[in-house]
Amino acid sequence: MLAGIPLVECVPNFSEGRDWPKIDAIAAEIAQGGAAVLRVEADADHNRSVITFAGDPRAVSESAFRAVAKAAEVIDLRLHRGMHPRAGAADVIPFVPISGISLAECAEIAHQVGARIWTSLQIPVYFYEAAALRPEAERLENVRRGQFEGLQMIPDLGGPALHPSAGAAIVGARRLLVAFNINLNTADPGVARRIAARVRAAGGGLPHVKALGIFLPSRNLAQVSMNLTDTDITSPQQAFDAVEAEARNEGVSIRNTELIGLIPESAVTPLGAAFRLCEDFGDHRILERRLKTVPRLP
């Protein structure tokens, strides 16, 4: 990543998490649009997939539009059942600044792509977070209240009637977040819900943590599903430690963890004071990284 060259990430969520040919078709369309597909993942319980892609603003805009069009073609939301709330075939389409671009510029990209979605596909559009046109649309939970079958807000573009099979698209701009799930060695969703209520910021827990307790039928286990919206303040490890402590109080152990999409390096490996205070510290002091800069070494 060179400073100055704008790089945008887009992490759309699609309401299909079981039929891989359909998911692959959407990913292929994204690649056709010019962006680089970084990861494709699907969850059968949520019946939802997430495709992470990145590129310059033009490529990412084109790929995002094509993804929404392909999702509308292959997904019929009237037939969709899953554990996760949703409003559209292509449900949420956030643009995330990575380098050389501001959050406000990503909001502009959201507005342009949203306009094209409405005019070309007749899918109504909501703008959320940094792209919201009204304060009550800033929070995704508000926009999606009532879901596809009974959304309560009027769309920003089109509507009030939704697209019959594709619903609405919620397009936005936001900062990087880390979607981090912790699976518990219990099938009791009540345990996960109590833990989530205690660790989330809204319950007086950790700052910049959103958390839900949910049940995953396919694996018969309970999960604490979190969004960490500022990992400089609360890292995944800190969130893990808090969930583990609460789980211990419930007499339950941690099974494993999951990330959705990609995670910034700083959230994996926050540097402790031992290195923050270190003279002349950097990649040139880390053996593996220094070796990579020497072309003739194996």
Next chain:
Amino acid sequence: MLAGIPLVECVPNFSEGRDWPKIDAIAAEIAQGGAAVLRVEADADHNRSVITFAGDPRAVSESAFRAVAKAAEVIDLRLHRGMHPRAGAADVIPFVPISGISLAECAEIAHQVGARIWTSLQIPVYFYEAAALRPEAERLENVRRGQFEGLQMIPDLGGPALHPSAGAAIVGARRLLVAFNINLNTADPGVARRIAARVRAAGGGLPHVKALGIFLPSRNLAQVSMNLTDTDITSPQQAFDAVEAEARNEGVSIRNTELIGLIPESAVTPLGAAFRLCEDFGDHRILERRLKTVPRLP
């Protein structure tokens, strides 16, 4: 680093830490020998320099021999004064397995280079750690007891008389270690010595930690100087935390920290349970690293 292609690191210490043209001449000779010079550093108080280089066994052997020859040419140990014990112009020459090579094979390299040092340069040689030929030579401290002016052990090759100006070379093989120093906001070396005595393994402190309290005249401060010989067991951050706690008890704060040479990535950023337990975790999930694998992205 490709698995299977042998890569050896060598981290020789030279008894010259003030005269940069001499240090640069040694580094140039190392590069001529075919290894890649990764870092050159010198300490005026210790009057000692450390050059980190790496390459295949043949190149590293040639570079190590040339370094010892050049050091013998430019350094006269009879004129050397410094805070650090030393036995030779090229004082300690450890070979460290990085990938595709065993510690025993590095000991063989040490024996071959040592033989060449004695036969070609008439500098007596001790073999230490994994290359030691007798148990009492395993520990570097034992070998170097009495220093240049009065070494107590007979060399393994040559001797008992040392080379008049270059002394002896202590050649060995060992695993990677992290040389990590913590500078205190005090000029009192007694504080550093008490802290070192409490945190080191030999004093019942942290496992795999060697520690000394020393005074740095040029900076007028006391330092806890450590070798961490298994950072999977005691990481630099854990050593830092222990020193910081002891310093707080002494009413002293930490000024900053220093590394000597390079540090393996795992010692900088040990993965917490949040990631050790994570499904499908790896470089492909870390945004910056995944982006680097996409050639056409900025």
